[in-house]
Amino acid sequence: MSTANTRRIVIEPLTRVEGHGKVTILLDENNRVEQARLHIVEFRGFERFIQGRPFWELPVLVQRLCGICPVSHHLCAAKAIDGIVGAEKLTPTGEKMRRLMHYGQIYQSHALHFFHLASPDLLFGFDAPVEKRNVIGVIAEHPDLAVQGVMMRKFGQEIIKATAGKKVHGTGAIPGGINKNLSIEERDPLLEDMDKMLEWSRSAVKIAKDYTLENLDQVASFGSFDSNHLSIVRQDGAMDLYDGNLRAIDATGEPIIDQVDPLDYLDVIAEEVRPWSYMKFPFLKSVGPEEGWYRVGPLARINTCDFIDTPEAEAAREDFLSLTDGKPSNVTMAYHWARMIEALHAAEKIQQLLHDADLQGDDLVADFGERREEYVAIIEAPRGTLLHHYKVDANDQVTMANLIVSTTCNNEPMNRTVREIASDYISGVPEITEGLLNNIEVGIRAYDPCLSCATHALGQMPLEVTLMDHRGGLLDRLARPE
């Protein structure tokens, strides 16, 4: 709430696709940044949407949550349902098909973000005109990169299509397994493209690394701050994007929690409700709500894991951490470099799996065991840790759902990033300039947040920036044409 001595700046991006997020910057009487908040429309009503539905429908239903990462929700729900039906261990074909689907999702999502969302910021500079700082600008000046982005994304989408089926009605993962294997006819065209995908992934790591090192003075402090980091890791500490136990470390790398079974997440994570946002704010219980917030996503995962089990990505991880003497990186813009290391990892994993004969197996679904009424699953979605928690009744109907999505986890870190950037930029001048808006966009975009929980029909508003005084009066407005 603003007071007589504070002024409120509202940056309200209403994109036609992703619903809306809104940035509010609260200034004190000296026009210095007192507080920054990113408001994100959350998926209110989703629990009601699925309550009463048969649990076996969940892997398809939850895809409706998000048009950007339906595969992540699809697989996370499927893992939870595995637990409900007592399918303790999937068949090799079932698990590897799901993993292939997941790595395809990671690969295409990271490629899309880097080449077509982030690269304009990096190639043209944060303050470049918005007319240029977009994918069309990249096409004009770096058409080779634009083509790479398209073809990498397309490759990942083809993997998803081969494993999950239709894009809108993906049904690949079912309770206890998968509904199809990968035929040789489906596999071979993917293998033909594999070397090129690996080559482009290596190139992308180099672009991200070179950018970071060449601009270290600007990048190191841009929207950065010390933070905790959280992800799942494999039992031996390896990065595992599909399955594992929770690990959280502090900004220096000291462990906070380790190898916590997803079923016990409520012992270590709580969600705080704040009056100004529909989003919840997850935090580590042992640290508390004030300091227990954490980052998730590529940067967090590179920081939390002990190693990556594919050789090229592991070498890239070691190179990445050498910049901080092996300690976690807390540089917000390093998300981009970390994201490309993960893309390389995903490409290596896809190559391994495409050569694995288990994908042509016929044993698709595991035996069901003891039926449970509650289960929790966690997966590392492209943007970070995703948790699905369900309760079902004796009639197989869903009675409770709790979903913690990665953008929710990164909510507080994004607020801090905005505050850091705004503090550096405004410095006593209470105006919403293009430069401020550009820099806030760049900072938020590093997290690759997903604001897609709204509808996308034609006719919604473009980006708009509004400056209001502490009484809610309009002081300034900055809108960008769509």
Add this chain to the structure above:
Amino acid sequence: MTPSGTLILGWGNPGRLDDGLGPAFVEILQTLDLPGVEVDSDYQLQIEDAAEVASFQRVVFVDADRTGAEPFWLRRLDASPSGARAASFTTHSVSPSAILTMSRELFDAEPEGWLLGIRGYEFSDFGEGLSDRARRNLRQAVEFVSSALRTGNFQSAEPTVDSRADSPRL
């Protein structure tokens, strides 16, 4: 490869009521099995669609429209950089004109582009199924477009549509 045929590319989220008009249109068109017509749908348009549309002579983008004319409208689309500011803020979706622009710039292809907007009414809640009014609009849109595709006279269907930006009503 010489581009040929027509691609019907619908997008939207069937879990958000009338937002699913695009995929619903595609589902119906698929059952008609029209010669030379392929269909695809997704939650959102994306950059790889630029590669897909490049192999077609014509592409019809189909989306729900929350404010436009009833029951639907059809507009010719051009590839134009001004209409192709594909990425703003965190948007992970691309506009139809951006798809056409990318197809032209990256793949040297210029499919004839059309945008079909079907008026919907219910978007704010989660839920499956279209509203009654949206369903009626969908039927009329299917009838109009399938007739044009059957006769192969798609181009000449345009004069029946008032394509002025301020009144695109049929």
